[in-house]
Amino acid sequence: MASSAGVVNIRRDVDDKFYRYRMPVLLTKIEGKGNGIKTVIPNMADVARALSRPPTYPTKFFGCELGAQTSVDEKNDRYIVNGAHDAARLRELLDGFIEKFVLCRACKNPETDLVVTTKNRHEDIVRDCKACGELTGVDMRHKLTTFILKNPPKNAKKGKKKGGNGEANNGNGDEGAEDDGGGSDDELTQRIKAEAAELNTDAALAKEDWSVDTSEEAVRARVKALEGSMAAAVLAGDDEGGDDDDGADGPYGVLGVWIEENRADAGAVQVYKKAQELGIEKKHKTVLVLIQALFDTNVVAQIPTYAPLLVKMVTSEKHQKALLGGVERLVGIAHPELVPAVPKILMALYQVGVLDEEVVTQWGTHVSKKYVDKDISKRVRKASEPFLKWLEEADDDDDDEDEED
Ligand SMILES: [Zn+2]
Structure with a gap:
């Protein structure tokens, strides 16, 4: 694969x-001038081949990172x-692309396939790492993910091929493709385990502007949130078939207390097992309790940590409605200081895939007294407006940033 470059x-x-694992050095060439000035990447196809990714992905990634339009003519290899x-900048960005969309997050090996899963x-x-077998998620907040979902990798294989010979090639055979439909419980459990293994990385990713607060005050606030969760479980007793599970001794209360006591050590898998043990x-309603017992003022960072559980x-x-009810109670009652963070919280939930656009839109436009009083309900919905607006706009701007050359 070596070239003079x-x-x-x-x-x-x-x-x-x-x-x-080697790749050609990314080359650039400036063409045109004035408003029409553009940067051509003459060896994008070779670079992408070494990464086992379609050349459109890194090209589009550059566009996202630079806020620039891109154009692609695959037949003539024009990217x-x-x-x-400048070349140095694009090479740095390519490092970012490799980190975010190529390297296995567990072992940092580049021999991975991108696989789209639906849940x-x-x-x-x-x-999907061929070296260590881990499945590690990409950051779904990155704009490139929208493009990838619209243009999924053609050679995505579900089956793992053994015995990598080190050459990250782009073989297109579809031997080994299996249709597993993603439905078996075994697969779900496996996925939970894989994701649980990377929880720490996920949390670190999402931490950006939220610092961990372990002060006594924060602990007190969590206990308060828990009390909120019991109350919520009691309040919400109107629609799960009238069971009398609602007191502190009922399964929901037991789960809430258990989470509060074990939260520091219990990962997503343990919490799930506990809920299973309680039969809920x-x-x-379990979701309603979870939101309040698991999360505190760090909720935005905590959501990715518990994503496998939520999913x-x-x-x-x-x-989903119970989930939103939990959010209302978390920010409306336990942590009113979180009200301005509602858009971020909804975004985090949306991005881990547990909120549908229609459900959250419907929720956001209809005040309800089901989980909190009317004033709080209004305040939380008002705070959610930027997110709802973003959803609406994300819907509108489809392909208009793609320009054929
Ligand atoms: Zn790996």
Whole structure:
């Protein structure tokens, strides 16, 4: 694969001449002038081949990162980013693309396939690692994910091929493709385990502007939130078939207390097992309790941590409504200081795939006294407006940023 242009390690941070994963150095060429100035990447196809990704992905990634339009002519191998961008900058961005969309997050090996999975009518993109076998999710907040979902990888294989010979090639055979429909419980459990293994990385990712608060005050606030969760479980007793599970001794109360006591050590899997043990893992009211018992002022960072759990438990519109009810109680009662963070919270839930656009839109436009009083209900919905607006706009701007050359 070497060319006169030179070859570098796919992971440029690895300073090892014998590192087996190599790619051509990304080249750039500025064309045109004035408003029409653009940066052509003459060897994008070769670079992308070394990464086992379609060349449109890194090109589009550059566009997202630079806020620039891109154009692609695959037949003639023309990959273009509008504006003048220097090679060093684009190489840095390529490192970012590799980190976010190529390397296995568990073992950092570049031999991965991107696989689109669908759960609860929500799509997710995971890196399927041939080296260590882990499935690691990509950050669904990145704009490129929208493009990938619209243009899914053609050679995505579900079956794992053994015995990588080190050459990250782009073989297109579809031997090994299996239709597993994603429905078996075993697969779900496996996925939960895989995702649980990477919870820490996920949490770190989402932490950006939320710091962990372990002060006594924060702990007190969590206890208060828990009290809220019991009350909520009692309040919401009107629609799960009139069971008398609602007191502190009922399964919901027991789960809430258990989570509060074990939250520091219990991961998503343990929480799920506890709910299962109590026989309420399928109830929507359980979701209402979870939101309040698991989350505190760090909710935005905590959501990705518990994403596998939420994905497994939020399985219907009713569950989504309970989820939103939990959010109302969390920000309206336990942590009023979180009201301005409502758009971020909804975004985080949307991005892990447990909120449908229609459900959240319907929720946001209809005040309800079901979980909180009317004033709080109004305030929370008012605060959610920027997110709802974003949803509406994300719907509108479809392909208009793609321009054929
Ligand atoms: Zn791996």
